[in-house]
Amino acid sequence: MPEDVETAETAEAGARPAARPGGRNARVRSQILAATTELVARNGVAGLRYEEIAELAGVNKNSVYRNWPDRARLVSDALLQYAEDSAPLHDSGDLRRDLVDFLMVFSERLSSSVGRALLQAAVTAPGNTDLDEAVRTAYDRRFATVRKRFDSAVDKGEIPPVDSYFLTELLSGPVYLYVTRRRRPFTREVAEKIVDVVLAGIRATAP
Amino acid sequence: MPEDVETAETAEAGARPAARPGGRNARVRSQILAATTELVARNGVAGLRYEEIAELAGVNKNSVYRNWPDRARLVSDALLQYAEDSAPLHDSGDLRRDLVDFLMVFSERLSSSVGRALLQAAVTAPGNTDLDEAVRTAYDRRFATVRKRFDSAVDKGEIPPVDSYFLTELLSGPVYLYVTRRRRPFTREVAEKIVDVVLAGIRATAP
Numbered sequence: 400m401p402e403d404v405e406t407a408e409t410a411e412a413g414a415r416p417a418a419r420p421g422g423r424n425a426r427v428r429s430q431i432l433a434a435t436t437e438l439v440a441r442n443g444v445a446g447l448r449y450e451e452i453a454e455l456a457g458v459n460k461n462s463v464y465r466n467w468p469d470r471a472r473l474v475s476d477a478l479l480q481y482a483e484d485s486a487p488l489h490d491s492g493d494l495r496r497d498l499v500d501f502l503m504v505f506s507e508r509l510s511s512s513v514g515r516a517l518l519q520a521a522v523t524a525p526g527n528t529d530l531d532e533a534v535r536t537a538y539d540r541r542f543a544t545v546r547k548r549f550d551s552a553v554d555k556g557e558i559p560p561v562d563s564y565f566l567t568e569l570l571s572g573p574v575y576l577y578v579t580r581r582r583r584p585f586t587r588e589v590a591e592k593i594v595d596v597v598l599a600g601i602r603a604t605a606p
Numbered sequence: 607m608p609e610d611v612e613t614a615e616t617a618e619a620g621a622r623p624a625a626r627p628g629g630r631n632a633r634v635r636s637q638i639l640a641a642t643t644e645l646v647a648r649n650g651v652a653g654l655r656y657e658e659i660a661e662l663a664g665v666n667k668n669s670v671y672r673n674w675p676d677r678a679r680l681v682s683d684a685l686l687q688y689a690e691d692s693a694p695l696h697d698s699g700d701l702r703r704d705l706v707d708f709l710m711v712f713s714e715r716l717s718s719s720v721g722r723a724l725l726q727a728a729v730t731a732p733g734n735t736d737l738d739e740a741v742r743t744a745y746d747r748r749f750a751t752v753r754k755r756f757d758s759a760v761d762k763g764e765i766p767p768v769d770s771y772f773l774t775e776l777l778s779g780p781v782y783l784y785v786t787r788r789r790r791p792f793t794r795e796v797a798e799k800i801v802d803v804v805l806a807g808i809r810a811t812a813p
Binding site for chain 2: 535538539564565568569571572573574575576577580581582583589592593595596597598599600601602603604
């Protein structure tokens with residue numbers, strides 16, 4: 400039987416379910432978002448139905464509606480969660496290692512079926528689809544966290560002040576081509592070479 | 607009325623039409639290849655019909671058959687011509703300028719409707735389609751010419767010995783993401799920054 404998030408946990412508290420991370424509701428929300436991403440990848444945004452999301456997530460349809468009355472927000476949140484899971488950028492204090500880890504997870508997700516489906520959707524009919532806009536919105540929100548990691552590295556003097564957008568594309572672009580062209584395997588060694596060359600280049604060309 | 611390449615120019619010579627560059631036959635061949643690329647982008651390889659190619663190119667169907675009895679070869683030649691037109695890599699003696707020019711033309715083609723269609727086809731159903739294989743074959747042939755340009759730069763001492771494949775992906779990857787994500791315009795200034803950072807990084811990390 401599907402769980403109903405609101406009834407079970409949050410109705411009496413009156414709080415937004417997201418405010419209780421780590422609990423059962425957080426798990427349910429996460430399941431809803433994962434189901435949404437999978438369905439969007441399968442059928443696109445236009446074909447998305449709350450009933451199907453609830454069924455795939457194993458929750459009550461009302462849980463979906465109450466947590467996300469706004470459909471565009473649901474899609475954007477789902478893609479954001481997917482993007483963050485896809486490429487977590489940690490701050491271990493070791494910039495090189497964090498970036499290599501970031502590229503490795505990014506490459507794994509790019510190779511997955513959901514990753515490929517989203518990729519395909521994003522390059523299809525640019526500017527014409529809801530999905531295209533959702534992917535771009537999720538990317539913008541996601542990018543804000545990547546920027547923080549770079550800012551922290553700049554503060555510590557590990558790299559000179561840098562355009563985070565440019566740096567992100569410089570690092571992710573080659574990964575993208577390695578994975579989609581499938582001419583050479585994308586290995587940790589390749590990821591390390593990319594990070595080393597790009598960081599050295601950023602330092603060498605600093606004004 | 608469609609032109610018939612074989613009858614008009616080459617039947618009596620018995621030579622492969624391609625052997626006469628710059629002539630009418632070269633133009634006809636080029637039209638056939640362009641028509642093929644456009645149809646492949648539109649309908650995929652499976653839907654490709656010689657009649658349609660001839661019609662779109664404005665030539666006799668026999669011209670297509672005689673020049674390319676092998677269909678796979680036709681598709682591969684068409685994509686190769688497209689790729690070479692898409693990203694000519696000249697050798698002006700100025701490596702930086704040549705690479706910036708290369709990235710600029712690459713970005714323009716990526717933004718075109720045929721470019722997007724091929725891109726979409728290439729990321730769809732990887733490994734399962736004829737097109738996927740044709741794109742990869744064309745890419746391999748294309749890559750051989752890029753490698754030459756780098757070898758020439760290495761010979762002149764402009765850059766240290768380098769893995770050409772790695773270097774190509776390092777340069778093209780960011781262009782690819784700028785164009786497909788459409789978050790920031792891809793300008794000549796961005797192309798110059800990419801080339802400068804990558805070349806500086808390659809030099810700084812040389813063993």
